[in-house]
Amino acid sequence: MPDQTTPETTWPPNYPAGYIPPDEQEHWSPGPETMPPEKRDALILAKLREQVRYAYQNSGFYRQFYIDAPVDPENLRTLQEFAQLPILTKDDIRQEQEAHPPYGRFLCVPPADVFRVHGTSGTTGRPTVFGIGRGDWQRIAEAHARILWAAGLRPHDLVMVAAVFSLYVGSWGALVGAERLGATSFPFGGGAPGQTERAAEWAAMVKPTALYATPSYALYLAETARAMGLDPRQDFAFRFMFFSGEPGASVPATRRLIEDTFGCYIVDQGSMAEMTPWMSNSGCRHLPAGMHLWQDIVYTEMVDPQSRRNLPIGAEGVPVYSHTERTSQPMIRYWSGDIAQWEMTDCPCGRTYPTLTRGIYGRADDMIIVRGQNIFPSRIEDILRSIPVFGGEFRLLLEREPGQLDRLTIQTEVLNYNPTAPDPLREEIAATLRRALGVAVSVDLKPAGEFERTQFKARRIIDHRVI
Ligand SMILES: [Zn+2]
Numbered sequence: 001m002p003d004q005t006t007p008e009t010t011w012p013p014n015y016p017a018g019y020i021p022p023d024e025q026e027h028w029s030p031g032p033e034t035m036p037p038e039k040r041d042a043l044i045l046a047k048l049r050e051q052v053r054y055a056y057q058n059s060g061f062y063r064q065f066y067i068d069a070p071v072d073p074e075n076l077r078t079l080q081e082f083a084q085l086p087i088l089t090k091d092d093i094r095q096e097q098e099a100h101p102p103y104g105r106f107l108c109v110p111p112a113d114v115f116r117v118h119g120t121s122g123t124t125g126r127p128t129v130f131g132i133g134r135g136d137w138q139r140i141a142e143a144h145a146r147i148l149w150a151a152g153l154r155p156h157d158l159v160m161v162a163a164v165f166s167l168y169v170g171s172w173g174a175l176v177g178a179e180r181l182g183a184t185s186f187p188f189g190g191g192a193p194g195q196t197e198r199a200a201e202w203a204a205m206v207k208p209t210a211l212y213a214t215p216s217y218a219l220y221l222a223e224t225a226r227a228m229g230l231d232p233r234q235d236f237a238f239r240f241m242f243f244s245g246e247p248g249a250s251v252p253a254t255r256r257l258i259e260d261t262f263g264c265y266i267v268d269q270g271s272m273a274e275m276t277p278w279m280s281n282s283g284c285r286h287l288p289a290g291m292h293l294w295q296d297i298v299y300t301e302m303v304d305p306q307s308r309r310n311l312p313i314g315a316e317g318v319p320v321y322s323h324t325e326r327t328s329q330p331m332i333r334y335w336s337g338d339i340a341q342w343e344m345t346d347c348p349c350g351r352t353y354p355t356l357t358r359g360i361y362g363r364a365d366d367m368i369i370v371r372g373q374n375i376f377p378s379r380i381e382d383i384l385r386s387i388p389v390f391g392g393e394f395r396l397l398l399e400r401e402p403g404q405l406d407r408l409t410i411q412t413e414v415l416n417y418n419p420t421a422p423d424p425l426r427e428e429i430a431a432t433l434r435r436a437l438g439v440a441v442s443v444d445l446k447p448a449g450e451f452e453r454t455q456f457k458a459r460r461i462i463d464h465r466v467i
Contacts, residue, residue: 011050012135012325015142020182023154026349028146032296033351037344040352041079044299047324049076052085055330060105061096062332082333083301083310087320089335093274094126102129106329109133114328118169120273130169130274133328137176143277143297144177150292150349151242151267152285153210155182160208162199162217163245164191169273170244174212177279183210190217200225207237215248215258215266222261233263240285244270244278250289250359268359271298274331275321281356284349291360292353293342299324300354301333302342305364306379313354316341318364337364368398368461370406373439377460380410383436387429389414391448400465409442417447 027033032040055062056073065088066073071081096104103111114131121127132140153159159178163171165187178185186208188199199221203211211218218241222232230236241264248254249268258266268291269282280298281291293300301310302317311317319340323330339362345355368375377396384390391413399407410433414425422445430443 011047011054012139012327015139017138020155021149023156026150027351028149033150033294033353035352037352037354040296044296044324045076045079045082047296048079048082048299048322051322051324051326051330052076052082052332054327055108055332058108059330060100062106062330064105065092082322085333087303087308087333087335088331090125090128090274090337093128097129098126103131103329104129106331107131108330109328116172118172118273118276119167121167128274130276131329132276136326136328139325140173140277141176141180143294144173144279145180146297147269147277147279147282147294148177148181148183148242150284150351151269151282152240152265153178153181153183157210157239158184158186158206158208159210159212160186160188160199160203162188162190162211162213162221165189169276169278170270171212173276173278174242178210178212196221196224197228200228200230203238204230204235209237209239211238211241213241213243214245215243215254216246218243218258219254219261232261236262238262238264240265240267242267242269242282244268247359247361249283250291250356250361252289255289270360271300271319271321272334272336274334275323275336280321281319281360284347284351286348287345287355289359290345290355290357292347292351292355293319295353297324298322300342302340303335305339313342313344319356319360338362339364368396368408368463370398370408370439373437375408375437375439379437380433383433384410384412384429387432389416389425391415391417391446391450393448393451393453394460395451396461397444398461398463398465406465407442408439409444411444411446411451413446413448413450415448417445 021028032043053074056066065086069085071084076082113133115134115137116132119127119129161171161174165171175185175187225232243249249266255266267283269279271278271281275298277297280294283291299322301320302315303320304311305318319336319338321334321336322332338360340356340360341358342354343357384394394410394412397409397411426443426445430441433441
């Protein structure tokens with residue numbers, strides 16, 4: 001059975017095609033799922049060492065990307081050394097794929113050996129392309145089967161995949177995992193006009209026991225079903241639902257609402273399409289919210305969004321993901337841009353993985369780039385809060401006329417605002433900010449209470465730059 005408890009002797013691993021544990025067994029691969037984390041680190045290091053060496057030797061991109069790396073990419077000795085490799089961003093992928101279309105020099109196999117092409121749609125820029133080899137696709141299936149097993153899926157289940165089958169890899173990932181596990185799959189799809197009514201009809205007719213969708217789709221399905229005179233608890237047979245694509249599955253109120261609506265439990269999942277097997281962030285059937293990090297499948301580091309240094313368990317930061325067994329288009333130290341907090345939990349499932357206890361709940365995209373410098377509103381907030389007259393709220397105004405440099409104006413509230421004599425104070429605050437940020441900024445003073453307060457993350461950036 002595929003129970004790797006010792007560092008690999010072969011890379012990438014070969015998983016026996018027909019393996020399925022007995023129904024009552026909690027873990028698909030008890031070894032790596034329940035071993036002490038320090039012991040698992042040795043297994044992960046062995047896999048990452050092979051993964052990085054392979055990428056360095058077979059990908060023109062990584063060969064160049066690691067040219068100045070302070071460690072030897074062909075022989076990483078520790079996870080700390082691994083953490084010294086440069087971080088890969090979505091922009092790096094876009095630029096590389098633009099220069100070397102379609103895959104960039106990420107591809108480590110001949111293009112003819114690509115088994116599937118997937119990608120992101122490019123709503124916020126050039127689309128990104130993933131070429132996935134046949135062996136990789138089989139390992140993705142294995143990983144998703146193993147993780148769905150933890151979610152409670154068994155071969156007697158019938159899985160309805162009610163999400164669009166397209167370029168986006170989400171639905172395909174759910175399908176291939178369910179198939180590998182031996183469940184009956186019902187690839188229903190989504191997105192066509194009238195399809196939700198048909199989904200309700202079909203769910204009432206064939207009685208799927210598990211649903212893959214997004215949390216908001218599940219609620220929409222319930223609403224549609226009720227409008228058709230169906231009762232989502234009585235007329236459907238969903239035992240559990242697994243979701244990705246939105247944070248709702250770890251938001252307590254949304255979660256409770258869905259569970260009560262359908263009389264089922266739900267499991268939150270999902271890292272990023274680029275990182276498929278994207279289920280490597282996944283809860284289990286016992287976890288009340290959040291997602292375990294299946295570290296031996298995709299290795300996750302938590303990184304400080306500003307210093308980009310690795311953070312210890314307990315910290316909040318940006319998950320940075322690495323494939324550990326990818327031969328076609330490996331992503332190594334990929335910056336997710338998400339915000340999450342990782343902790344060790346005592347989950348009744350017995351898995352010893354770190355856990356994103358609140359799932360993924362934010363984006364680090366609030367980072368702004370001014371004249372080539374990365375600036376975080378949180379850093380500006382820190383500086384302003386250290387100024388005794390700071391009035392509690394601020395806004396960042398970004399402007400640029402064509403052909404000119406960016407102009408950043410920090411509009412800050414101050415106590416005892418005096419519109420007739422603001423200059424010395426304004427200059428003092430501007431000087432403090434310039435020193436700390438390393439870029440030229442202007443400051444506008446506003447009276448305390450000028451800006452709207454919100455208990456949620458405030459939108460503090462006003463970007464008027466002409467692209
Ligand atoms: Zn668990």
